[in-house]
Amino acid sequence: METNEIIECIRPLLARFSEDEEVVRRLVTTDGTFDALCHQYGRVADLLKVYQAGADQEAEIEWLEKRRAALEEELLTRVEGYQPR
Numbered sequence: 001m002e003t004n005e006i007i008e009c010i011r012p013l014l015a016r017f018s019e020d021e022e023v024v025r026r027l028v029t030t031d032g033t034f035d036a037l038c039h040q041y042g043r044v045a046d047l048l049k050v051y052q053a054g055a056d057q058e059a060e061i062e063w064l065e066k067r068r069a070a071l072e073e074e075l076l077t078r079v080e081g082y083q084p085r
Helices: 003-016 018-030 032-053 058-080
Strands: none
Touching (some): 003 018, 003 032, 018 032, 018 058, 032 058
């Protein structure tokens, strides 16, 4: 994965949890599951922005907010549990 692709992948996560940037960068390049979660998180964050801009999207916004929170929790669990090799 190229540096620009990595940055784009983790940008939404780093916007929320910038203090763990080094660990996030390392995990996204070494852990396929973490990388996939980052991509999901980015897609959910993007969709949430789109729905928040529209009217009458309360149900979708609520679902996306819950999904984003669940992804944040799983990603942070991995970041906090990261043990350098």
